[in-house]
Amino acid sequence: MDQVPIWVLFISFLLLFHTTSSIEPDVRQALINFLGSLSGSNGQAAQAAGWNLDTDPCLDGWNGVTCDKKNQSVQKISLDGLSLAGILDVGSLCTKQSLAASLNYLSVGNNSISGDVRKEIADCKQLARLNISGNRFSGKLPDSLPMLNNLKKLDISNNHLSGDLPDLSRISGLTTFLAQNNQLTGKVPKLDFSNLEQFDVSNNLFRGPIPDVEDRFNESSFLGNPGLCGDPLPNKCPKKVSKEEFLMYSGYALIVLVLIMFVVFRLCKRRTKEEKVDATNKIVAVDDSGYKTGLSRSDFSVISGDQSALVSSTSLVVLTSPVVNGLKFEDLLTAPAELLGRGKHGSLYKVIFDKRMTLVVKRIKDWAISSDEFKKRMQRIDQVKHPNVLPALAFYCSKLEKLLIYEYQQNGSLFQLLSGDQPLGWSSRLNLAATIAEALAFMHQELHSDGIAHGNLKSSNILLNRNMVPCISEYGLREADSKELPSLSATNSRRAIEQTGATSSNSTFNADIYAFGVILLELLTGKLVQNSEFDLARWVHSAVREEWTVEVFDKRLISHGASEARMVDLLQAAIKCVNRSPETRPTMRKVAYMINAIKEEEERSMVFEV
Known part of the structure; x- marks a missing residue:
């Protein structure tokens, strides 16, 4: 048999050695930096553990390091009980991509490590077990901790940690959570207790009721928290009326009070000789849609499709009967x-x-308008119907009370939409502006001769129906005069009226245009003025005057690539609406035309881009 040359064996040995030593130098350096931070003043810890750049963590068996079967990646770091007294520099490990992608076990328990747990821990996304127990960690756990979706076991016990816990319920697969002997506050986290095998939060500062632990853990898991109550602890939680219940009962009491006032009023108005109400007087009123009520004519009236029914001074008047089928006062x-x-x-x-x-009931107070004028006003507004103006279903009026009833809109208001966390795109904002402008222009045109404007236009009065289509609510419920200002904010509402002219017959309509301009500015800037003294119109005027126009726009619109040119066009329309001179403000019809032109240009550009 021919002998293999020795140089072939030598090269094969070098190739074998090269392929099995696969931990890169930068990963070794990251590990050594990590241990160096843990060591603190004990600078010999890395050397004592056998960690150095001249050896391989997997092939040369670094103490506390476990690799995968192929010796190609580090999977486990266990440095328990090594008298380490530094800090936990997770940035050295978790920001190194190749290391973070393989590390699933990190344990540094029973040392003297201090400082806090840094947010970079979330970058070690493969961690299944994290143990930092028995150290001197302090401060609050990072809010990024729940991003460790693969975490199964978390042990933070026997430290000096404080503050409320992050939302650990987002870690769905957690089987162990040990947090005893800290100074943690807030409520006990609502974890998936059916999945937990170990759980202990004793000797902390938790407060409030204990969540349902499904009889899996006894009181020893919760002892040492004086503020905790409920099962499995012997001290039961006191029965308290929640804020929602308090508001509900308060509203209930107020409605009952209205009923009492109504009854008293009726008794005072009742004639000395009561008329016997027979079957013919206790009628069943039927409108075009077949709606019926069993109340007497003096108690209840229905306005039919042709608006021809009579009403008494104290009746509940139903305007839109199909929605309130069966409703009685x-x-x-x-x-x-x-x-x-x-x-x-x-x-x-x-x-x-x-x-x-x-339903939603709007109770109006301190409005110096007679019952007859109020009825005529509500009936006239009901005659002018627009799909984007929320109609009143019914109303009740007397000298003491005025009630308006609307269908409840479950998606909230434009104010809530703009102030929420969910970003609202440029196209959506432009569509909202165009829809609101069209609806308001229609109402102004139809009700101008009656002198009925909105009077209290603001983003919280723009409601969103089940299809997220905007509807103007509370139209005509207030006169925007010098005594009753629309509640945009103290500054903006005052400006809307003072710059309109209280003696002008168009004062309320001009105030609506100003208020709509403020809504446009809210859509463009993302800044909300309701219940604040911030004068948005003045701020925008100042920025434009100083040629800082782009600075006023919502940064979220800029970052999502909204057209700067069309945002500037809409800003110019808004500035015209909030002009200090009422006579120069455009009508709502002109405003709607300008916005629709911008919308059409936006739609054409989108088609061109596609």
């Missing part, structure tokens, strides 16, 4: 009500009727 006054908000001129309640329907 007694139902309205006795149904549980939740207080949604209270303002200068009234309160707003959410009323649910046996899960059949959900």
Whole structure:
């Protein structure tokens, strides 16, 4: 047999050695830096552990390091009980991509490591077990910790950690959570207790009721938290009325009070000789849609499709009967009500009727308008229908009370949409502006001769229906005169009226145009003015005057590639609406035309880009 030359064997040996030593030098350096930070003043720890750049963590068996079967990546670092007294520099490990992608076990328990746990821990996305127990860690756990989706076991016990825990319920597969003997505050996290095998939060500063642990853990897991109550602890939680219940009962009491006032009023008005109400007087009023009510004519009236029914001075007048099928005045006054908000001129309640329907009741106070004028006003507004103006379903008026009833819109208001975390794109904002402008222009045109403007236009009065289509609510419920200012904000509302001219017959319509201009500025800038003294119009005027126009736009619009040219066009329309001179402001019809032109240009550009 021919002998293999020795040089072939030598080269094969070198190739074998090269292929099995696969841990890169920068990874070794990262590991040594990590241990160096843990060592603190004990600078010999790395050398004692056998960690150095001249050896390989996997092939040369670095103490505390475990690699995969092919010796190609580091999977486990266990440095428990080594008298380490430095800090946990997770940035050395977790920001090194190749190391973060393989490391699934990190344990540094029973040392003297201090400092906090840094947010970079979330970059070690493969971690299945993290143990930092028995050290001197302090401060709050990072909010990025729940991003460790693969984490199964988390042990932070026996440290000096404080503050509220991050939302650990986002880690769905957690089987062990040990946090005893710290100074943690807030509520016990609502974990998936059916999946937990070990759980202990004893000797902390947690407060409030204990979540349902499904009988898997006893009181020893919760002892040493004086503020905790409920099972499995012997001290039961006191029964408290929640804020929502308090608001609901308050609203209920107020509605009952309205009922009492109504009854007293009726008794005072009742004639000395009561008329016997027979079957013919206790009629069933039917409108075009077949809606019926069993109340007497003096208690209840229905306005039919031709608006021809009579109403009494104290009746509940139904304007849109199909939505309130079966609604009686007694139902309205006795149904549980939740207080949604209270303002200068009234309160707003959410009323649910046996899960059949959900309504909103607007209670108006301190409006110097007679009952007859109020009825005529509501009936006239009801005659002018637009799909983007929320109609009143019914109203009630007396000398003491005025109530408006609307269908509840579950998607909230434009104000809430703009102030929420979910970003609103440029096309959506432009569509909202165009829809609102068209609806307001229509109402102005139809009701100009009646002198009925909105009077209180603001982003919280732009509601979103189930299809997220905007609807103007509370149209005509206030006159925007010098005494009753629309609540854009104290500064903006005052400017809307003072710059309109209180003696002008068009004052309320000009105030609507100013208020709409403020809504356009909110859409463009992302800044909200309601319930604040911030004068958005003045700020925008100042920025444009100083040629800082781009600075006013919402940074989220810029970052998502919105057309700067069309944003400037819409800004110019808004500036015209909030002009200091009322006579120079465009009509709502002209404003709607300008916005629709911008919208059409936006749509053409999108088609061209496609």
